[in-house]
Amino acid sequence: MFAIRLTDEFDDARTWVVPVGDDVPPGDVGAEVAALAAQTPGADRAGEVTVLPRPLRRPGRVLLAGTGDGDEAGWRAAGAAVVRALKDDEPAQVRLPADLDPAALRGLAEGLWLGGYRYREAPTPPRTAAVELVTATASRYDRSLAQAQATATATWLARDLTNTPSSTKNPEWFAGQVVDAAAGVTGLNVTVLAGDQLERFGGLRAVGAGSVSPPRFVEISWTPPSVPAPRHVVLVGKGITFDTGGISIKPREGMRLMKKDMGGAAAVLGATLAAAELALPVRVTALLPLAENAIGAAAFRPGDIIRHYDGTTSESTNSDAEGRLVLADALGYAAERLAPDTIIVLATLTGANAVALGKRTAALYSEDDTLARALESAGTAAGERMWRLPLPADYVEYLRSDIADRHSSPGQVHSVVAALYLREFMGGVKSWAHLDMSAPAWAEAHDLELTKGATGWGARMLVRYLSALSPA
Template sequence: MFRIGLTEELDEQLTWVVPAGHVLAGEVGAELSALPAPGVAGEVTVLPRPLRRPARVLLAGIGDGDEAGWRAAGAGIVRALADDDHAQVVLPPGLAEAAVRGLAEGLWLGGYRYREAATSPRSADVELVADDMSRYAGFLDLARATARATWLARDLTNTPASTKNPEWFADQVVELAAGRSGLTATVLAGADLERFGGLVAVGGGSVSPPRFVELSWTPAESQRHVALVGKGITFDTGGISIKPREAMRLMKKDMGGAAAVLGATLAAAELNLPVRVTALLPLAENAIGAAAFRPGDVIRHYDGTTTETTNSDAEGRLVLADALGYATERVAPDTIVVLATLTGANAVALGKRTAALYSEDDALAGALEAAGAAAGERMWRLPLPGDYVEYMRSDIADRHSSPTQVHSLVAALYLREFMGGVKSWAHLDMSAPSWAEDHDLELTKGATGWGARTLIRYLLSA
């Protein structure tokens, strides 16, 4: 992660960046008046200054000047810089702390590059020139922790499935938690998964056996206990109900929920947040093999209830059901938040940048919506119609996992069956926004790390 710092002194040897609409000098003001739309968020105009210092001035559009506008400006700035560039961003006097946080997040997130595929990591230095450095230091810490969590989630999701099997993913969690005060990681495998019928069934067809990971952040003092549950299918072929080639192309991203949950939990520890967090990651590869579960099989879950499944490509809800049963029996949280690349159906209504939110707790739903809006991760609350429960009726088991009707809504209703006595719960179906086909503001092509930023904002206020 390249360096962002604070300073009070301008260096004429470096590139200067000023927000469009704020005049650094009369010369820049004249240039601004000639631009057609100088304030569009994220747009950057380069003003060369031959034989003068600095040699370049960049004008960065901030839109309405809110946090999102400054985040977009940060992403635009970093893409206008070379890998080894040095630049100074001139902040207007008295700029709001949220704007500086947004700017820093945009710089770090827009500068992300998947490190395994890159020839070298970015090494640009960016200094924020402020009239009061101490005022912004804490907000830079928040931005840094948020960016680090999102980079981790992106790295894990971008990692090819040839490397990223359940054992490898679990090992990453253990390594990241090692030696960090207040963090503990537990990994279950083999015979210890006997009660995890959904996880064992989904992972049964792969040569890479499943894992179940519990990562706990336990601060010295806390008033709330939040369980974060993330779907962790390290690759999804669809199983015996095999996906077509194009639908399988990006299925290394089917653990994006687990990656975001992991990043947010590590950030809670880094920031020493006074909220207890338990992250539960059911990890499996949904492959085709002699031991793969079949359409029509009946699966017994952690809580003892049974599911009839007629579609092995509706596997995510099966592993999450076990994780939720474990959460309600062993963890007993105040609140459960599920992040899952669960269905592609919600993208038909909500598009590529918006996740579906399901919850019966208005306060929790409102808090997540506010956190997502502040973080730049959109969501839209969808209903949980009681009459749709009939679609899950099975003649041979407690429920049916994969009816053909209203996929995203019924998947959420299915997960509700495993919430036990926890009334404060929410499910975020975030398959579509977990991946970007091209650069888009602070998102870079590939995995977006969607959800990590929202969860951190939510935990900050929990």
């Protein structure tokens, strides 16, 4: 990522960024800024940037940045708009108001980094010039900048992984990325299971059976070294590196973006690494069931009975409902092996909720009101919206099977029934939540702090949630 630094020195050789409505710079620059702002309707809207060229003078350009109500979201939008208005090699300074809230600075820095994201393999080179944030009280904002950097780094990683073509991104490659990312970080441990080690992971093995790239199961854990009894949060992310639909093959358009079907795994990985970076006093374990759902002679079939990690069975009549099968194994593993206080699942599981909630909002399912409120609050602060949907008791009937413990894909109320299915594997864990985030995992165009392509949805929200937790 490009550098963002705090400084207390102005440099008129750099482009200046001036928030609309705040103290204007002294001298002729201030007079020009005030006049332009007064003559530009909507210049104060969050995410609006108005350019003031100053040829043959210093600074040579001034950007007027609208921050809306001046809250964290408004500053985040301003940061994203500003970085898009800057040239990649254009150094810039942002004049911060004297009384700026630290949360607003975090929003600004996140917006700058997130709006300036470039996929690591893209032909367009990344931004190289630093952005300096000018304030007389730099130490007041050190923590906010560190939080923004950890969150943005987690999101960049999640976006990079999700944007990577599936010709590269098979389960083995993804597992290797986890090992590399955790290497040398104190308090992080990684375990990768493959081959015969997956004997009990019937759902994962079934989904990956049709591919030439065998599945993997990855566990990455952060344990704070100085916290005696930390709360233990298990994050489970769906990791289908490409989804053809299997024998229940998708149409061409339905397969177009299926490289994003591991967006949940990417987000929980990024959040776990951020927890270690910020030394959060909470124990975090991320579980990544990784498989490619392909078509082949060994692919699982509609009507197959699958035995999961917890010993129960599922009847599957739709091989395109594969995500819940691999998640079921991960949840059974978590319930038996990890004794979590809380389980949170992130999965690009269904497209159904997008009809009701659109492209920017995930569906939230939980029976724990306290957990649901905490996740909603974290999502609001991070700019990652969610909406809680019900878990009607009478819908459980849809899971009934005549030949297995349950039916995994009955074809009814898809998103809700998928959540009810996952609930069957939570063991005795009462504090759990499932986020169906298929739609917001991808953006078709730049949108505020989102860049076209993978959004890394969930990484920012999870960092906020984990940061708010105290030791158990």
